[in-house]
Amino acid sequence: MKNKIHVLDGNSAAAEVIKLARVKVIAAYPITPISPTIEILSEMVDSGAMNARFIRVESEHTAISYIIGAQLTGVRATTATSSVGLALMHEVIGVASGCRLPIVMPIANRALVSPWSLWCDHQDSMAERDSGWIQFYAENVQEVVDLMIMAYNIAENSSVLLPVMVCFDGFLVSHSKQLVFLPEQKEVDAFLQEYKPKNLHLNTEKPLFINNLTSPEDFSEMRYQQEIAFENALRIIPQVQKKYFDQFERKYGLFEEYRTEDAKIIIICLGSMAGTVKYVVDKKRKEGLKVACIKITSFRPFPYLELTEKLNNIQTIGVIDRSAGLGAQLGSLALEIKSLININNQKFVNYIAGLGGRDITENTIENIFNDLKTSNIEPSKKWIDTSPNACKIRRIEVEK
Amino acid sequence: MSTNLYKIKFYGIGGQGVVTATNILCNAACLYDNKYGKTQPSYGHERRGAPVVSDLYIDDKPIQIASFIYKPNVVVLLDPHIKDKGIDITEGIQPDTILVINSNYGTTIYHESFKDIYVLNATKLSLEYFKVDIPNIPMLGAFAKTGIVKLSSIEQTIIDNFKQEPNNANIEILNEAYGKTKKI
Structure with missing residues (x-):
């Protein structure tokens, strides 16, 4: 099924997929060049096109903290950022990966300071390459659509449970309007099951200590679990890509x-x-x-x-x-x-x-x-x- | 090499709707002309009145190239006075490059450089219709004269994009512009 033709830029494509994935909580702080994604999501929530809570927090550090808490309640939660926004998240993105939360976050790549720049390079996401997040890089707007949809399926697989950054080039993709095939809601529903937490989660009936102080006796083992999750991901990603190809006829590989x-x-x-x-x-x-x-x-x-x-x-x-x-x-x-x-x-x-x-x-x-x-x-x-x-x-x- | 790859460069000044014009053409080509389009707008320190450039690729097959346009085969000029702002629209042009120009005076300075020139006084039309100089919609009418994107496709895209407001004036100015465009 080739799906309906749309003309979208990378930022709108990311927002459309977040809507199609039925994300329930968005916390964000705008930053060039990904601000339009956040603006579109805010409008979707405001108009009722999307059934979600939108919170404009005071920084990217809070945005990622907020959605970690939200995802722990058992819903899909997201934010989106670029450049120094991602750098400001640095302290907290390890909490998302360490708590094994399958958050999917679009990144519009932009150079890090200094010299100050608004424009594309990959230093922002490369600085986070060992943070325990899966990183996909999209070539064009169609790949933003496809990699984001697949990202939820990969992240939430019980033998993966890792967060995913879907990176696309600032302006070159984020602001470039291109012809894309965008799946319909019912097709995405068939591909992505309703979100159910498979590991840590918040439940007032059964209180649980999350991200507590971990002694040297357990720390290496917890890291090793993440290492194994990445090894599993190398196996799961091609399986999900095959499933995606079977349903949407667009082929991907590692x-x-x-x-x-x-x-x-x-x-x-x-x-x-x-x-x-x-x-x-x-x-x-x-x-x-x-x-x-x-x-x-x-x-x-x-x-x-x-x-x-x-x-x-x-x-x-x-x-x-x-x-x-x-x-x-x-x-x-x-x-x-x-x-x-x-x-x-x-x-x-x-x-x-x-x-x-x-x-x-x-x-x-x-x-x-x-x-x-x-x-x-x-x-x-x-x-x-x-x-x-x-x-x-x-x-x-x-x-x- | 793809023979049907159009590399189109729009020049204008901030506030004239340069980026909107390339977006409308991209939508028209993709949604109604069964083609592939890709815009590559150049963002910087935006301000009204500063020179703006926006690039658009149109092809019969998916467009791989992901950079700005350096050797355009179509140049569209919305601001006839852009030369005074230090912008040279003949930069990178090829022997077969064509020009679509908004002009209220002669185009002789460009006759040597471009293969064909499509000229329209879009500023005059815009002032008549809207009392402001926003020449982007009439210039789309002039662009349609090149045959690269169909006039009816541009018309349909404008109808799609400006649903909320009375849209007859945009459609009228587009069609009048198409009729008044002269090929030199």
Whole structure:
């Protein structure tokens, strides 16, 4: 079933899915570029289109605290945020994952301060990559719809019980209107069962201590349970994606391969830039170059076994990171990929691009393919789209 | 390469409805013309009167590319005085790029640069109908002359989008604009 055609931007798509998932409590604090999601949800609740409570709290820290409490009462609860809003949640998002609450939260990716920026890069969600949340990255608005619907099903699976961030690029997806197929309410109801808590929950008849002080005797075991949940998720995600395909005819994987059959040079990336990479791959293929793209859809859990197998026979691998990975040898995605390959036989280069809203253009991708073809192995990151006089920008000479 | 991929760049100033115009065209192409559309609006420090750019892709198949447009094959100009604000609308244009322009005076400065020019005095029409200079709806009528999106599809989208208010004036101005647009 292809569903009805709509024209939606990423923010409206996220709001529509939250409505379709019959979320009962929304607590939020607006932040660019995800504010429209929150505004739309507020209007849906106000008009009665959505049967839920909407609370405008005074900060993101409170928003996530509020919905943790709400979800513990046995309903779906949500918030949405970006950038410094997610950073302000940092202290509390571990409570959601540690309490094993299957909250689904859309994130419109935006650079972290400083320099101050409103625009897209991935540092906000990358800073939370080890927080115990599943992280999906959507390429376009259709993927926001599909990954969000599947996220509830995955998160709530009794052998997973992990919260999910569905990340999409600020402005590039959040504000880009695109043709999407949006399922009807009854179809989503058939795919998502009514929410029932499967672990910790609040019940006045049977009071329970939640998130109490845990001694060293139990702490490692509690963390280990989360580790096992991620391992289980690697198995459950493809099952849910199969179920989704059977019902909605749109195919997903832990990662997406584009023209990898006989590829010699491959770019691996996340988010909206994958669309531009695929476009350039088509162009280069017409010139006879055996190039390809792999887009990572599930960054947490990271599908290391499946990827190792795929990358085994690829001669040259380029990884694009949309966050700087300051002080590390490589960016966050490149670190994951490099550990899977044999650097004695395979050429590997990590590119940093698209920071703070810098557009990743056809030219950027062509430069990367050309560089992969000609350059030597680089031990560290290559800042492919940075201007040559970078170190002179906005430099202040202090008078002595 | 896709031969039917239209890369359309709208230029105007804040308050003229530039982003709304690209949204209406995107809806019209997707919902009524059986095509795929994708807008890539450029957001920054918005303010009324500042130059605004909004990009729109239209194709017969899903649009993969996710960046701004640097080599447009269609340019739409809502503010005829944008050159004075330091914006060069010929930037990145190709030999076959066409221009749809709101102009109350000559278009000669662009004759050398663009393959075809569709011209309409949209400001005059907007002032006649609405007593304000918001030329976006008449410019959609002018745009329909290019044949990239059908006039009837744009009309239907406007009806869908402005349900709450009396909408006849928008439809009338759209059709009058279509009729008055001249191809040079």
